[in-house]
Amino acid sequence: MRTRLALARASTPGTNRPAGVSPPARAHPEVRRILHSSRSRIQRQTVPEPDTSSSHGHGNTTLPYREAVEALERDRLGPNPQPAAGKVCLTFDDGPQKGTEDCLNALAGTVPATFFLTGKNMASDPTEQKRLVERILSEGHQIGNHTYTHDPQADAEYRKTYGDLSDPKKLAQFEDNFNKNEAYFRKLLGASSPIFSLARLPGDGRFVTIGGKLVYVKQTEAMGMAHVGWDFEFGTSYISKKTKKEVPSFPHLKHLPWQGIDGVSADHSGFPSAGNVVLLHDRHWNGKQAKLEAVIAKLKSTGFGFGKLDSSGKCA
Numbered sequence: 001m002r003t004r005l006a007l008a009r010a011s012t013p014g015t016n017r018p019a020g021v022s023p024p025a026r027a028h029p030e031v032r033r034i035l036h037s038s039r040s041r042i043q044r045q046t047v048p049e050p051d052t053s054s055s056h057g058h059g060n061t062t063l064p065y066r067e068a069v070e071a072l073e074r075d076r077l078g079p080n081p082q083p084a085a086g087k088v089c090l091t092f093d094d095g096p097q098k099g100t101e102d103c104l105n106a107l108a109g110t111v112p113a114t115f116f117l118t119g120k121n122m123a124s125d126p127t128e129q130k131r132l133v134e135r136i137l138s139e140g141h142q143i144g145n146h147t148y149t150h151d152p153q154a155d156a157e158y159r160k161t162y163g164d165l166s167d168p169k170k171l172a173q174f175e176d177n178f179n180k181n182e183a184y185f186r187k188l189l190g191a192s193s194p195i196f197s198l199a200r201l202p203g204d205g206r207f208v209t210i211g212g213k214l215v216y217v218k219q220t221e222a223m224g225m226a227h228v229g230w231d232f233e234f235g236t237s238y239i240s241k242k243t244k245k246e247v248p249s250f251p252h253l254k255h256l257p258w259q260g261i262d263g264v265s266a267d268h269s270g271f272p273s274a275g276n277v278v279l280l281h282d283r284h285w286n287g288k289q290a291k292l293e294a295v296i297a298k299l300k301s302t303g304f305g306f307g308k309l310d311s312s313g314k315c316a
């Protein structure tokens with residue numbers, strides 16, 4: 001049985017280092033920095049006693065040292081400082097389009113995701129569009145309705161275009177954008193039954209309230225689709241031609257590099273929480289399959305698994 005040892009109870013004489021947490025002779029500078037900056041916090045950490053009976057070859061000092069450092073890594077992270085093991089659900093918007101292939105390659109048929117499709121974005125190349133959607137489905141991913149045109153997007157455009165949906169013409173226009181997308185992909189895929197049970201309004205749609213009600217989300221659900229928001233967002237970065245500086249793919253993804261991964265940006269510096277729906281955009285990963293693989297690997301190494309959206313749009 002493993003016992004747990006409070007580091008605060010024992011420290012190596014003459015040092016501020018907890019007993020059993022000796023750094024290797026050539027500790028990585030980042031490791032030294034973490035230990036140096038977190039001495040007060042390390043007193044609160046507990047690490048397992050060295051398991052001398054183990055057969056995995058770690059010595060008495062290396063294993064607890066590594067675990068203590070990993071615990072400190074978790075402790076210093078952003079809004080969710082100690083991410084618990086759990087599932088997150090990856091969702092990709094606006095495809096199929098350039099970048100969809102890279103996303104599918106990174107997911108490798110083993111990490112499930114949901115692709116919210118927008119018919120118009122690749123309507124000029126229906127053959128490629130069909131191939132990509134068929135690949136999405138054949139590799140076990142889900143698809144959702146992201147409207148045919150992707151317009152309107154901004155809050156004011158929504159109000160101007162659809163109002164409060166009490167005008168039958170505007171209501172029909174709202175519903176047509178979903179229905180046209182459904183009909184488009186049904187024709188493309190040769191499907192006779194409805195394709196979409198999940199939907200996501202483009203841009204600000206999920207936030208727009210009129211008279212205190214989320215009118216567009218409610219109407220989407222009244223059409224028989226669960227509306228799926230998101231809790232956490234990833235993107236990439238590019239070098240601005242104007243300033244020559246690295247900027248995130250969307251300005252609000254200002255945490256760059258996210259968790260030290262060059263070229264990856266996010267809206268939070270820390271990790272998602274268990275059960276979070278995570279938003280990405282296919283096009284941001286065009287030619288950047290390795291970046292997405294790095295994000296997936298980082299999440300996995302932190303204890304996350306990957307779930308699917310259930311029929312109510314929750315991450316399960």
Ligand SMILES: [Zn+2]
Pocket residue numbers: 093094146150202203
């Ligand atoms: Zn979108």
